[in-house]
Amino acid sequence: MKNYLILLCIFLLILSCGEDKTNEKATEENSEIRPDSNKDETNISTDDLEKSMEQLGGLFDMGSSDENSDNDSPEAIALKKLLQMSGADSQGSEDLGSFGDLLKTDAILDLLEASGVSREDMQKLINNPDSLKILAEEAMNNREIEIYNEPKLKGKLSKEQLSTKNTPTGVSLEEAILTVQAESGPEATMAKLKTIDSLAGTHIMEKLDLTEAGYVMRDIERKNEVPPSVEEKQKMEQLKKVTGQLHSVKEANRVLADLEKTENDISSGALKASPQYQKTIEYRKKIVKVFQKDFERKAKAAKDKFQKLNPDLYFGEEAGETYVGHMNKAVYLPLGKLSFADEVVKANHPLLLTQEVNNVLGEPDFLKGFDMEDVTGIHSLGLGGGITVQFTDNALTDVNGPDLYIFEIGQIEPTDLEISKDGKNWIHVGKIDGGVAEVDISTFVKPGELFYYVRLTDLKKQSGLPGADVDAIAAIGAAMRLNLDSKVLFETGKSDLKPEGLVALKKLSENIAVLKKGNVIIEGHTDDVGSAETNQNLSLARAKSVSAELKKLIPSSGFRWKEMGLGESKPLVENDTEENRSKNRRVEVLILPN
Numbered sequence: 001m002k003n004y005l006i007l008l009c010i011f012l013l014i015l016s017c018g019e020d021k022t023n024e025k026a027t028e029e030n031s032e033i034r035p036d037s038n039k040d041e042t043n044i045s046t047d048d049l050e051k052s053m054e055q056l057g058g059l060f061d062m063g064s065s066d067e068n069s070d071n072d073s074p075e076a077i078a079l080k081k082l083l084q085m086s087g088a089d090s091q092g093s094e095d096l097g098s099f100g101d102l103l104k105t106d107a108i109l110d111l112l113e114a115s116g117v118s119r120e121d122m123q124k125l126i127n128n129p130d131s132l133k134i135l136a137e138e139a140m141n142n143r144e145i146e147i148y149n150e151p152k153l154k155g156k157l158s159k160e161q162l163s164t165k166n167t168p169t170g171v172s173l174e175e176a177i178l179t180v181q182a183e184s185g186p187e188a189t190m191a192k193l194k195t196i197d198s199l200a201g202t203h204i205m206e207k208l209d210l211t212e213a214g215y216v217m218r219d220i221e222r223k224n225e226v227p228p229s230v231e232e233k234q235k236m237e238q239l240k241k242v243t244g245q246l247h248s249v250k251e252a253n254r255v256l257a258d259l260e261k262t263e264n265d266i267s268s269g270a271l272k273a274s275p276q277y278q279k280t281i282e283y284r285k286k287i288v289k290v291f292q293k294d295f296e297r298k299a300k301a302a303k304d305k306f307q308k309l310n311p312d313l314y315f316g317e318e319a320g321e322t323y324v325g326h327m328n329k330a331v332y333l334p335l336g337k338l339s340f341a342d343e344v345v346k347a348n349h350p351l352l353l354t355q356e357v358n359n360v361l362g363e364p365d366f367l368k369g370f371d372m373e374d375v376t377g378i379h380s381l382g383l384g385g386g387i388t389v390q391f392t393d394n395a396l397t398d399v400n401g402p403d404l405y406i407f408e409i410g411q412i413e414p415t416d417l418e419i420s421k422d423g424k425n426w427i428h429v430g431k432i433d434g435g436v437a438e439v440d441i442s443t444f445v446k447p448g449e450l451f452y453y454v455r456l457t458d459l460k461k462q463s464g465l466p467g468a469d470v471d472a473i474a475a476i477g478a479a480m481r482l483n484l485d486s487k488v489l490f491e492t493g494k495s496d497l498k499p500e501g502l503v504a505l506k507k508l509s510e511n512i513a514v515l516k517k518g519n520v521i522i523e524g525h526t527d528d529v530g531s532a533e534t535n536q537n538l539s540l541a542r543a544k545s546v547s548a549e550l551k552k553l554i555p556s557s558g559f560r561w562k563e564m565g566l567g568e569s570k571p572l573v574e575n576d577t578e579e580n581r582s583k584n585r586r587v588e589v590l591i592l593p594n
Helices: 002-017 021-033 035-054 074-088 092-103 106-114 119-127 129-149 159-163 173-184 190-200 210-224 230-244 249-268 275-309 499-513 532-553 578-584
Strands: 321-324 330-333 343-348 386-390 394-396 404-408 415-420 426-432 453-458 469-475 478-485 518-525 559-565 586-592
Touching: 159 173, 173 190, 173 210, 230 249, 230 275, 249 275, 249 321, 275 321, 275 330, 330 404, 330 469, 394 469, 404 415, 426 453, 453 469, 478 499, 499 532, 499 586, 518 532, 532 559, 532 586
Parallel strands: 518 559
Antiparallel strands: 321 330, 343 386, 386 453, 394 478, 404 469, 415 426, 415 453, 478 586, 518 586
16 A cells, blocks of 8 residues: 555656646746636645645654654655645745656655565656656556455544543553553454553444454554664665575575574564564565575576586585576586685776776675665676686586586676686687676587686676676586695605694595595696606605595595696796795695596
8 A cells, every 4th residue: 555655646746747838838927917826726736735645644654743753754755845846835846847856866766666666667767757657547546446455444543542641541542552562462352452442441442343453553553663773774774685686595595594593582582673673584584485495496407407417527415506697597516616716817997997806706796786886796897808817726627518607797798708727828718798608618628628717808898887797707617626735744855744734634635525526636746946857756755645645534435536746847837936936836636526
């Protein structure tokens, strides 16, 4: 009912403002001849609109004689302005030109959103009064049906009947209702109605049927409930964003657990909360559960499809995860959160706007508020801009089906894609376009090749936010890659593990064990100090020491092991400084699907 009445008020305003310049001129001429007549017409219009507002039944506590009523709320102020603009005061005509601007204020936008208008359609309605008029007419028709179907009530209680203390006991019905609600809850029962009448010394409530009594008691409860605090309002706004833009089932589970903990804290008395905040928690729980039910089905279908294409590429239930991709598509990643880019190597923006460049790293976390500027979790490449990212704990490899997924927000804009093993020599894969965010690299690479770098370059197509808007970059075809510093594991020139090395490998084994099965390749690497043969032998001995210890820590038969000594042949960086040589002395552990 509230939604339809709001739209009805806006519709009345459109009618009052919908005169062209010719009519305005004619009105001015008539006013010079018959000023009193024009004034009478304005008063009639004002009276009609004020009656319409009065029929809102205290929707926003407007027109109440209660000095404590909240007449400064955004909704109340907005509706007062609607009255003024329709001719409720002598200054109203001066505001007619600002009708469009008024509709863009937060208060009116909130009213539109509360009425059920989607955010995408809201701006169209604001800029197109004809569409708004049609919507208002439809709302009025629906309201007539709703009124027809509403139960017939025996009668209404006036505000004076509820608030007056001129009763046999000196207790107003409102006070009696609040007392009973505090003791036994807000629901209306005949026993409660008799108790209320007993406290006030009246016979008014017990003459109402339970439906009407329920309306009265809910109105009293809402009028007297404690408003949410500033902190609660901030949390409610954040919950609105988060629960409406979930990125995975695991995230939904975490959010739901937090909501249930908050609800339990409120129930136990550990947390004091306003009624509105409590209702928000309850409502947002429902939203999350709806997402869970819907997306779990999509996630299962995406996982089944991937495993049908890649029956041997499976790292276990705990590793894999499905995320919400473009157009709510389910994207299954066998390595879950390990699949995403880890470091930004280079970023280029035409306007040097690279402050948010790290938003492309890790799991998708895009959130958008009501305003266009209220966006977090993405980086816009800019027209012609680009970004290079590196995978440090995993690698991109070719599997059956798509291998790389770009989590881009909004329209998928033309973007050039390149991949590299070392960040120096690049393979041009081609253009991402046509609303497709997934890429198959099979025609550009050899089976088993591993790539650690991805470069994206925007191809200069204008949009709301110029340039591709990237949230995350994930390797679907992935291998886990773990890097261990030789300084932690071994003494200089030795291959026996140090105590600190044993601790590091124990922690590493926990990460590997999560995958349940796979091919484990352990590579030993050195710097260029000493002969190539000595370095190759040392690197192989170190790889075997690490492999032997990991086999003890991970006794599972689901893993197959291989050791390789690569010596100084594959440095990460140039061996031109002591710092760089230290980076090249390492042991790398790769876990590939069986």
